[in-house]
Amino acid sequence: LKAEKEALHAAKASMSEARLAEVQAEESRLKELQEKPDSPEALASIPSLSLADLPPKTAAIHSHAEPFAPGTTLLFHDLPTSGILYLDLAFPMDSLHNRLVPYIGILGRLLLEMGTDTMDYIQLGQEIGIHTGGLATTALAASAWKTQKLVSQYILRAKTLSHRAPKLFELLGTVLTKVKLDDKERLRQIVLEEKADAESSIIPAGHRLVSLRMRSGYTEADALSERIGGIDQLLFLRGLSERIESDWTGVLADLEDTRCAVVNAAGAVVNVTLDKENFLSVKPALQDFIASLPNSRREAPLVRSARKNPRLELLTAPSQVSFVGTAFPLPAADPRAGAFLVAKKYLDTTFLWEKVRVQGGAYGGFSTYEFNSGLFTFLSYRDPNLEPTLGLFAQAGDFLRAAAPSREEISRSIVGTIGDVDAYMLPDAKGFTSLVHYLTGYRQEDRQIMRDRILGANREDFAALGEELLSAAAQASSAAISSAQKAEETKSRRGDAQVTKLL
Template identity: 45%
Template sequence: MTLIHGFELLREQDIPELNTHARLFRHAKTGAELLSLENDDENKSFGVAFSTPPADSTGVPHIMEHSVLCGSRKYPVKEPFVELLKGSLNTFLNAFTGSDKTMYPVASQNVQDFYNLIDVYLDAVFYPRITPQTLEQEGWHYELDDPGEPMTFKGVVFNEMKGAYSDPENVLGRFTQQALFPDTPYGHDSGGDPAVIPDLTYEQFKMFHDTYYHPSNARIVFWGDDDPDTRLSIVNDYLKDFDRLDTLDVTIPLQPRFAEPRSVTLPYDAGEDGAEGRKAYLTVNWILADNSDTETTFALEILSHILLGTPASPLRKALIESGLGEDITGGGVDTDLRELTFSVGLKGIAPDGAGAVEALILDTLADLAGNGLDRETVEASLNTIEFSLRERNTGSFPRGVLAFVQTLSTWSYGGDPLEPLAFEGPLSAIKARLDADPRLFEGLIRTYLLDNTHRVTLLLTPDETLRAQQDDAERARLDAVRAAMSDEDVQRIIAETEALRLAQETPDSPEALATIPMLTLDDLDRDNKLIPIETLARHDTRVFYHDIFTNGIVYLDLGMNLYALPAEDLPYVRLFGRALLEMSTETQDYVRLAQRIGRTTGGIHPSILTSTVHPTREGTAWLFLRGKATTDKADELLAILHDVLLTVKLDNRERFRQIVLEEKARQEAKLAPAGHMVVYGRLKSHFHEADWASEQMQGLDYLFSLRTLADRIDADWPGVLARLEGIRARLVRRAAMVANVTLDAGAWSAFEPALDGFLAGLPQEEVDLARWTPARSATNEGLIIPAQVNYVGKGANLYAQGHSFDGSLLVVNDYLQSTWLWEKVRVQGGAYGGFSAFDRNTGTFVFLSYRDPNLLDTLDIYDATGDYLRKLDLNDDELTKAIIGTIGQLDAYQLPDAKGYTSLIRTLAGDTDERRQQMRDQILSTTPADFKRFADLLDEVRTHGQVVVLGGQNAIEEANTARAGWLDVRKVL
């Protein structure tokens, strides 16, 4: 057997659809498997994964994921992960805990940076310093400062999961999995149930790592253009000191099938006095099949898209048009577990309507299986999925990290890791089967859904007493533990609390920090990477063209100037954008329109852009229809855009009502999982017109408007319709539009005449731009939702206080997030995240926290930030890290469509290449004096800043009482 750096080659093959050569290795000494994916992607990726099936719901896999990144043998600092965040050019740096596996992926365009990241991660997973204090910080601990005070639970994951359990849809997904898989590890919560997390002992915690974080249980993936042999050498240096572990069994057993369907009803937290008006969630859920057969998996994924993937999909359409609920819930097919599942239902239903929803789902499936699926719907779904597979547009998510995750869907269970990547074979086989049997998908409905008795119907109902029950149970548990303690035990808990706090506050030594590998400023490009752009004028419309290779795809962004509308129309903009694509045209109903889009394009979707224009500080706001198609279908893309802009019929009241209710449900659903972004948008809206407009179109003000509009549709439909028609008349005019095209030059020469003809066919009326008068509030806000945690924000407009921009501000802001805020808000405060954000266009600076158990204490941390900077003794290495980290964000990797759209945004915002180069020069020239200068700016935030808090009723009301009614309190949900 020939070994290459300790590895034996098991097999190799080309994957033409990914332009990749794959080689699968096994480490001879340990049995670790390594997949080397070799291609020309400069955004190199690496990942190491371990099978980590949970035996209970203490969340030990999740806590371990956090903990191994808290210092290791080779890198004995408190947070190597954070040190990398500070000073790396990474394009991805994170870790995930799944239901049965834990993954550690990284990515970078710089090869030395890439190897640095890999080295830190491999040392972290194989040689972590997981002490009792690590569990206390990242998992849970008793916190007590004085014998006379009540004892509490603290811990990062403990509070993260309290936030997760405050989100009904998150709870719905967790309960669904547990109900479908009661007899396997999937019946436990690998993330951790807050009521169970404190059962985890340090001995169990340590044993979990000893058991599962071994090379014999490791699967490793490389992707990109780095040297293939170096990959093996790097990993062998870590594996060679281990021996094979033959006793480890990580097999996930198959769930024994139910003899008959089951029904489960469970409560969710509706908040105090919150059950009235809150509605229920219902899903019908199945286990489908073992995921070992890739062709079956592909077929079921296509079926899921056929049934649910677009507004015109038959099962989705039946549910939405029933009026039984507000929006779809359940994600269709899920391929993340050993066995595939399917879930579908409605949210926003009456609790007594569960039977009707369940019956509708089953009856609709029976009708589709019996009477057949629309052939055009099937064709559209096949084209949509095939386009997505070939384009492989992962957005800001590195393609190599996606490949890593995809391989694990089979590899983790003993399957072939290449099967999920090599899609041509199974896709061709499915097409051939469909040609031979046009009722292929009807048969899948019958086999995997209708005739499948392993089905669970889950009803989640609002309960206004659940929070009190949970709080009382937690308090009773803590009181019982406290009552059983001796005086010596109490003093021990106080001492441990103080010791943990001291460890958290004690900085790493310079010697320890010096072990973290880092680049130098000489490794950085001095000049920005430019995106090609050409500005043209066609029939009163500005056209921006970007000559970028797109592999045969045309990306077209068609924008409409929202300043053509009066301010009172802004809450309708997002709805109007959806209506253009989800309502009937003169020649096609919305089902046929959706099929047409799916059959001939890669998709069209609406998007809103708002920004400040440099140097005027005026606003710019646009509604875009963002479309893409292969170049041979570009004419059809333009034809569809012509039809939806000029011939869409907006007079279908029921269809528009459905869109409004879906939007309302989606806006409400994001409050808990994305509360920090809700707070961020709300705060920014106080300071600038463009951000105020964004709040009207996609923030909390938008949600409030949707609730009013839902009633107005019934009370004054003619008035609503007149407003929609007015919006179309004002926006769909050549002079109020821009077109943004990303395409290589050869294809552009063929597409340009077609685009010219399209623009010539648009209305030519003059455009009068409106002046908006934002109604800004100067009050601090306390916004109540049913939640066990808070999202705390404070911000101010620094430019309004007379300050101006310098690139060094971005360096200081980046440094604050990875030091002061990380340490004080997350590590010591127990929140899942602490952030700050600076908008260089508007001058708005904002502090934010995520899933935060605190409120006033977090605001005190924000207010102390200026003093922290004044006292900061910043050495050269720390400054260099901060500069490198900032440049890394500036040079974030982008796919072709993202490059073109980014260039468009910069152009509309007046962000010239010259201005951006000046900013880069200032970043690279940042000095410690700039940190001191920023402290004075933060004094303005402390003195003049406004506060927005989204969180639980008790926390907000207690804080408001403590500071004598300083918050304007409002119930949001």
């Protein structure tokens, strides 16, 4: 940065008065071009779909749910998969003690990379590679549709050729029930790797971390996700790396308690995507495998709560750019949500693109709308600004309220929104998406209502979203990852700012 400044000063010093005037004129012309909207003729020259090209009905993902092994539910999707079995085991996390929640962030690596009673972690990895198409884990924390009740599941995902299913079930049983958690050196290695990965991802994934940090102050689900995969997880890993040395017995007990609380078939959902003929051939072995898992009465769901976030949280890291965000709590499960998605698309491609990306110089500026919880967030990516961007986010409601999009602009926004909703999915993605819908209670009829509102969006809906953003401004909160210098400068002008050092 210092070398760049010196080079710029040297270049300026070498210019004549006439050349400096030319540069200033070029800058003015460039700014004028940036602020000038595209002409209707230019926009009309871009090929696009019309509303008549969009299917009015939501594509259904057909599934069948039935009681399975004791205390479990089978969710089956009869889809052509070329003989590949896609299996998801969803274990409830409702009764996992709050102090154990952060361990979920590393539980997957522990199950799959610590080794077992009969195999070290290298042998286990080789067995998984030989007999399966891969094993993976993910944590789902979401709000149930309309009720806002917390849905938290730990999901083990697996795939293999259907004729190799018995070997897959054997491996799954091994990693779930016979994992060797008492290898202190291996655990230390995994925790240090996870900590290093979390720290190195702060800059490339800054917008994701900022978004999760803000949202964790509004919903139980996002607060849970923050502890599992956000900045709170990084802070936990730093503490855990030290605690392994000072309190190994306590760490080992926590790991075993976490595994036992999660690996419990009671209340689990067994999600299968495969054609019916092949499924009938593997179903008996699958039932035997599920029946072999621990199955005990779960404790009552524990109370979770959202974080208490400051009005503006500034997280510092050595970076020349910032990641800026503001979250607005709109009404949950608003019946106008489908139309608001269209207005969001318009906002992304006009105001945010022009103001944050083109004129502001950020690599990206966009919004997200979680229509079930109602959280509407604005985010910028690799942004040279901080306070000016926060100011732009605050102006978005006024922009939408005063917007007068043409019918063509509304149609383009509708087409773009449907493109997001109707994203192409392979069979495994269809099965997993259906599982999430099942767990959260988001039914086919709900999705059709959402689609109808998308297709019927109009100018009044754009103004209505603007009004909602303005009404929610008093409850909004912001966060940013930036340099320490920029954070302190912002704090000196904003009395509501809290600065936290990350790196």
